[in-house]
Ligand SMILES: Nc1ncnc2c1ncn2[C@@H]1O[C@H](COP(=O)(O)OP(=O)(O)O)[C@@H](O)[C@H]1O
């Protein structure tokens with residue numbers, strides 16, 4: 001790929017974020033299996049596991065001046081002030097040579113979240129959320145047998161309350177940003193890990209990259225439910241062309257069907273057919289065009305990916321299928337309808353007029 005793509009990549013990994021570690025927050029109720037699954041992820045995917053609870057317990061043991069305060073908070077199931085926990089996490093990150101971390105049991109409330117973001121300027125890559133019913137978590141905690149002072153029924157109940165009241169809103173915050181990967185955690189350890197593994201698979205990484213790049217360049221995402229569904233793609237024959245394996249790259253860019261959709265916008269609006277997510281990103285970022293271009297381009301990228309995905313699902317789950325020409329017409333209608341609802345920046349020409357300067361479907 002040419003220098004445009006290099007420049008785009010550089011922009012994504014930009015200077016300010018270049019040295020920032022790759023962080024995944026691991027959240028879930030007490031006893032949902034966060035620590036257990038983190039150990040597997042470390043083994044399989046090379047992350048470093050930092051448990052906020054373990055760091056706080058080590059701080060008590062070290063005899064630090066905060067030790068008694070931390071011990072009392074943990075005994076009561078309360079959340080230790082952010083500045084203490086964040087300092088421990090920062091130190092652990094700095095002392096470690098790795099550049100990818102699982103931060104387990106943090107952020108546990110809004111204060112944790114906002115303070116971490118402010119102090120470190122680190123945005124998590126995604127949030128792994130272990131969803132488990134309370135009865136199962138209670139059973140596990142009572143059987144954990146690690147001599148923890150807070151694994152007694154009275155403190156466990158307090159921890160559940162804190163989780164519902166303070167930690168779930170943090171998960172909801174990331175859910176709204178399309179960043180939560182929910183795992184059904186009530187199953188046996190190995191079955192839970194099967195689900196976890198899918199989140200870390202190269203294909204899931206690619207779709208994360210795709211949605212992140214779209215978010216980065218377009219300023220909006222495909223929506224969390226679409227992203228989540230797309231991340232479940234499994235390798236099988238592509239239902240659009242029947243001649244390739246349905247990877248994300250193939251489905252959205254390489255497939256003959258999809259590339260004919262992209263080609264429709266080439267010449268008048270797009271400078272070339274995007275070959276992959278990087279060239280798409282480069283194209284958007286280096287677009288030199290009148291002011292009308294960015295919102296139109298943004299809409300085209302979102303709409304093409306969305307309709308290709310819808311068509312793929314229609315073929316997988318029903319017997320319905322639409323020809324490439326039919327999809328191009330549907331796309332044209334969708335884009336025109338959306339553009340009509342956009343406020344026009346200046347009197348003329350409108351976004352719709354700009355779009356009409358491009359080709360029409362045959
Ligand atoms: N899927 C599972 N099924 C049954 N027991 C589990 C499962 N995952 C973890 N455990 C056990 O439950 C207890 C709590 O797990 P842990 O990973 O420490 O949870 P957390 O870090 O979320 O508090 C541990 O004793 C662990 O061995």
Ligand SMILES: Nc1ccn([C@@H]2O[C@H](COP(=O)(O)OP(=O)(O)O)[C@@H](O)[C@H]2O)c(=O)n1
Nearest residue numbers: 030031052053074077078079080105106108
């Ligand atoms: N970010 C955090 C994480 C843990 N903690 C404290 O540490 C306790 C144990 O947390 P943990 O993550 O080790 O264990 P689980 O409650 O998830 O089983 C919590 O109940 C809190 O009192 C905290 O104050 N702030």
